[in-house]
Amino acid sequence: MIIYIKISFFVSKMSKRSYAILGTGALGGFYGAKLQKAGLDIHFLLKSDYEYVSKSGLVIESKDGDFTLTQVNAYNDIEKMPQCDVVVVALKTTQNHLLPQMLPSLVRDNGVVLVLQNGLGVEEEVAKIVGNVSIIGGLCFLCSNKVAAGHIRHLDYGQITIGGYASSYNPTGITDKMRQIADDLKSAGISIELVEDLLLGRWKKLVWNIPYNGLSVILNARTDELMSYVHTRKLVEQLMYEVAAGSKSCGRIIPDSFIQTMLDYTVKMKPYRTSMKIDYDERRPLEVEAIFGNPLRKAQAADVNLPQISCIYQQLKFLDEKIRV
Ligand SMILES: NC(=O)C1=CN([C@@H]2O[C@H](COP(=O)(O)OP(=O)(O)OC[C@H]3O[C@@H](n4cnc5c(N)ncnc54)[C@H](OP(=O)(O)O)[C@@H]3O)[C@@H](O)[C@H]2O)C=CC1
Ligand SMILES: CC(C)(CO)C(=O)C(=O)O
Missing domain, CATH: 3.40.50.720 (NAD(P)-binding Rossmann-like Domain)
Known part of the structure; x- marks a missing residue:
């Protein structure tokens, strides 16, 4: 029973x-x-x-x-x-x-x-x-x-x-x-x-993915390496602030404290080779459009330019095509 x-x-x-x-x-x-x-x-x-x-x-x-x-x-x-x-x-x-x-x-x-x-x-x-x-x-x-x-x-x-x-x-x-x-x-x-609010959630996730996925490929670096050099850490932070500007262009506010949390979170993470870096090393197509192109286009539609993210995007497009020729 x-x-x-x-x-x-x-x-x-x-x-x-x-x-x-x-x-x-x-x-x-x-x-x-x-x-x-x-x-x-x-x-x-x-x-x-x-x-x-x-x-x-x-x-x-x-x-x-x-x-x-x-x-x-x-x-x-x-x-x-x-x-x-x-x-x-x-x-x-x-x-x-x-x-x-x-x-x-x-x-x-x-x-x-x-x-x-x-x-x-x-x-x-x-x-x-x-x-x-x-x-x-x-x-x-x-x-x-x-x-x-x-x-x-x-x-x-x-x-x-x-x-x-x-x-x-x-x-x-x-x-x-x-x-x-x-x-x-x-x-x-x-x-x-x-x-x-899914859109706010997606922009917040990009605060991590845009700097780390992009820079890990361009600079051939793991997350711990990006965080331990003063210049790359600065670059990561600047990119995070630009993601927040993109989010703001869509009417979604990401507080500065969230950026600080993401930086601290990454410092505490085990050294990590990002998924985009793994794809690059394995010569697989990179998720450039979903992670960089679409956010750039969303911000552009609101007349907001994100020059540093755009610079990363252009470089990734080059590398993405180059690994497959
Ligand atoms: N891995 C992670 O920790 C995280 C991943 N993400 C995101 O999750 C998504 C998936 O990433 P991830 O799991 O890492 O990628 P993987 O490459 O490990 O997985 C994708 C799978 O899709 C399969 N696949 C591709 N084309 C087809 C098809 N035509 N039919 C059936 N299966 C197919 C691939 O098979 P095959 O190998 O045979 O091509 C592969 O096993 C990405 O957007 C990534 O950015 C987000 C957060 C963390
Ligand atoms: C931030 C990280 C590494 C795990 O939290 C992740 O979710 C990703 O690779 O997209």
């Missing part, structure tokens, strides 16, 4: 929402695996790791505890995936040209597209592709790498800040859909923050 009550309580508490993970890499593989481990119904889209993962599953090496999923629902073809309640966009933004082929058949009517990528403007692209769904953006404070096929190494952090998307990034407040997704993620042990 006690067992029956316990099981029925567990079943009633467990989410029935199904999730599709588009891109089973460092981020999608990590969060997707945690959701599956918590008992949710997860479907993973893969490319080069498909054969391996469909036979052997996923290995998660994490500072919070290692685990293995010996069996996962793996796909290499979107047409074979079931429609899901929540579609998590976890590709690199450089692959977002594929979203029009992926999203419409995959997301259920009244479902959710959860964009977990870095940068700005992806939710606007998603809104052009699918109607009758809720779009939610997530800012992931995560240090994770894919180290081999189906093998993810979670180094640090992991919190996701989620905010709802409405046309032109008008604040949505906290919606029921956001609460439901947050409950699922929390049930998987993922720390979650809900924000009322």
Whole structure:
């Protein structure tokens, strides 16, 4: 009797929402695996790791505890995936040209597209592709790498800040859909923050990504190196203030204290090779447009120039093209 009550309580508490993970890499593989481990119904889209993962599953090496999923629902073809309640966009933004082929058949009517990528403007692209769904953006404070096929190494952090998307990034407040997704993620042990204004959240995340991702590639440096030299630390700080100016051009105020917090946070971080630096070293396309181009264009639309970010952008465009010729 006690067992029956316990099981029925567990079943009633467990989410029935199904999730599709588009891109089973460092981020999608990590969060997707945690959701599956918590008992949710997860479907993973893969490319080069498909054969391996469909036979052997996923290995998660994490500072919070290692685990293995010996069996996962793996796909290499979107047409074979079931429609899901929540579609998590976890590709690199450089692959977002594929979203029009992926999203419409995959997301259920009244479902959710959860964009977990870095940068700005992806939710606007998603809104052009699918109607009758809720779009939610997530800012992931995560240090994770894919180290081999189906093998993810979670180094640090992991919190996701989620905010709802409405046309032109008008604040949505906290919606029921956001609460439901947050409950699922929390049930998987993922720390979650809900924000009322996604655009402000995205600009705040750029306070970190613009200086560190950009300078790590241009100066061939890790975060600790950028912070330990007086000139690069100054440059990081100046870029952060320029991101705040970009945010202000969109009517979103980032306080100076937030910039100080990001500088302190990075000094305390374990030495880190940013994801853009890893992409550069591996000769993969860089997420230049989502992280630099879109914010620059948003500010330009409000007649605000961001000269230092523009200078970083031009250099990254050069390097991005050069590594691929
Ligand atoms: N890693 C992190 O700690 C953090 C990442 N982010 C952001 O998250 C996003 C994802 O980054 P991350 O997980 O690091 O990147 P990864 O490159 O590790 O993961 C992306 C995955 O997408 C797969 N993929 C690419 N094209 C296709 C396709 N056509 N079909 C199926 N799968 C495909 C790749 O497979 P294959 O390898 O076979 O090409 C890869 O495994 C980025 O926007 C990044 O900036 C944000 C915060 C932290
Ligand atoms: C800031 C960091 C490294 C982890 O908090 C991150 O989220 C990123 O690489 O985008």
